[in-house]
Amino acid sequence: MSIYRLNAEQAAVVERARKVADEEIAPHAADVDAKGRFPREGIDALGRAGFLGLNIPKEKGGMGQGLRVASAVLDEIAQRDASLAMVYKMHLCGCACYVGFPQTGEEYFPKIVAGKHLSTLAWSEQGSRSHFWAPASQATEKDGKVVLNAQKSWVTSAGEADGYVVSTRTAGGTGPTDTMLYLVLKGDSDVRVAGAWNGLGMRGNASNPMVLENTSIPSSRALCKKSEGFPTMLGVVLPWFNLGNEAISVGIAEAAVAATTTHLTSRRFSDMNNAPLSDLPTLRARLAQMRIATDTARAHLSSVLDSVEQPGPQTTLMVLESKAVGADAALLVTDLGMKACGGAAFSRHLSLERNFRDARAGYVMAPTSDVLQEFIGRALTGMQLF
Ligand SMILES: Cc1cc2nc3c(=O)[nH]c(=O)nc-3n(C[C@H](O)[C@H](O)[C@H](O)COP(=O)(O)OP(=O)(O)OC[C@H]3O[C@@H](n4cnc5c(N)ncnc54)[C@H](O)[C@@H]3O)c2cc1C
Numbered sequence: 001m002s003i004y005r006l007n008a009e010q011a012a013v014v015e016r017a018r019k020v021a022d023e024e025i026a027p028h029a030a031d032v033d034a035k036g037r038f039p040r041e042g043i044d045a046l047g048r049a050g051f052l053g054l055n056i057p058k059e060k061g062g063m064g065q066g067l068r069v070a071s072a073v074l075d076e077i078a079q080r081d082a083s084l085a086m087v088y089k090m091h092l093c094g095c096a097c098y099v100g101f102p103q104t105g106e107e108y109f110p111k112i113v114a115g116k117h118l119s120t121l122a123w124s125e126q127g128s129r130s131h132f133w134a135p136a137s138q139a140t141e142k143d144g145k146v147v148l149n150a151q152k153s154w155v156t157s158a159g160e161a162d163g164y165v166v167s168t169r170t171a172g173g174t175g176p177t178d179t180m181l182y183l184v185l186k187g188d189s190d191v192r193v194a195g196a197w198n199g200l201g202m203r204g205n206a207s208n209p210m211v212l213e214n215t216s217i218p219s220s221r222a223l224c225k226k227s228e229g230f231p232t233m234l235g236v237v238l239p240w241f242n243l244g245n246e247a248i249s250v251g252i253a254e255a256a257v258a259a260t261t262t263h264l265t266s267r268r269f270s271d272m273n274n275a276p277l278s279d280l281p282t283l284r285a286r287l288a289q290m291r292i293a294t295d296t297a298r299a300h301l302s303s304v305l306d307s308v309e310q311p312g313p314q315t316t317l318m319v320l321e322s323k324a325v326g327a328d329a330a331l332l333v334t335d336l337g338m339k340a341c342g343g344a345a346f347s348r349h350l351s352l353e354r355n356f357r358d359a360r361a362g363y364v365m366a367p368t369s370d371v372l373q374e375f376i377g378r379a380l381t382g383m384q385l386f
Pocket of ligand 1: 090120121122123124125128129130131132154155156157199201202205207361364365366367368369370371374
């Protein structure tokens, strides 16, 4: 973890997160996955320890931490329970919007730092699919209020979160990226969860569809200036989303390395004088590949953090790369782990098959790896991204 180069204060925050993760998150991870249930006890534990306020300013009672500490914390949590890490990452993305637009968001800071307000993003829609930057839905205005109608296809923490950062086209707006972000609250009328989550991986996410049907909210719930949803998505949220995803992927890969190491060194062949599985060079080579890919992705994340803190010409490109690098590493590492541990991994004796399933989410969450490659390719060849 020293690769994150934390100062003493930052290291202490991450150490506290590790303790919560060990004591109050890890014990529930297998059950959360098996039952596909929301990891409520883990979120409550993070809330009690103040971690819902990680990126809320210190002067407002939060921890005032940035992407460096968030990445290290997400890495630690994902090593124990990737579903919970994803729920938490979406919360931090939501909070980044509140902090970025305090005229609306500030009202919720006290509840967030008290662990009583969980946030998330409701961006993907049935129509726009993974093209989150161009929602199909469009707000209207009636009696001085904003009216939302949208079919949100996947919302992490749907029905569990207290605040939903909802994207939609601006009322009266013309182009697909003339968008707004609004805060919809749990309990607002005419908002419903429209299905049950039963994912291949990230099974604790509660990433259900949600329907907003003539949902009327005050215009003061805007989380950006008029028509500035698109720049807010890219400028404010994308770094938290992409770097957070890379950190989670690295954490999943780390968990796979640990499970594989334990298995290869503790299980033995009776016909080979009780030699451990690690006596086989093929398996040692697989484990080595896993270690190399995990360390490479974490080092990449560390260099993206440096670039975000000292922005330069490469920063945007590196932020785009980050999620794709993490997703590729997690897919490779968990696949190698499944091969190295054989039937024991396949038959669910280890955490590996959960790591393998959880790892797949990073690739398909928007911006998907395909889309990121397309953006990076466009940037490299001097083309417009959108
Ligand atoms: C576990 C999980 C949690 C999620 N949580 C949330 C959430 O909290 N909030 C939220 O808003 N969304 C969430 N999503 C949705 C996610 O961000 C994507 O929108 C969703 O996974 C896309 O699925 P789709 O079938 O609509 O993809 P599609 O858009 O139909 O894509 C299908 C395929 O086409 C590729 N593709 C699409 N567009 C392009 C392009 N322009 N160039 C090249 N290839 C392209 C994709 O990479 C993919 O392989 C979540 C998804 C998952 C899996």
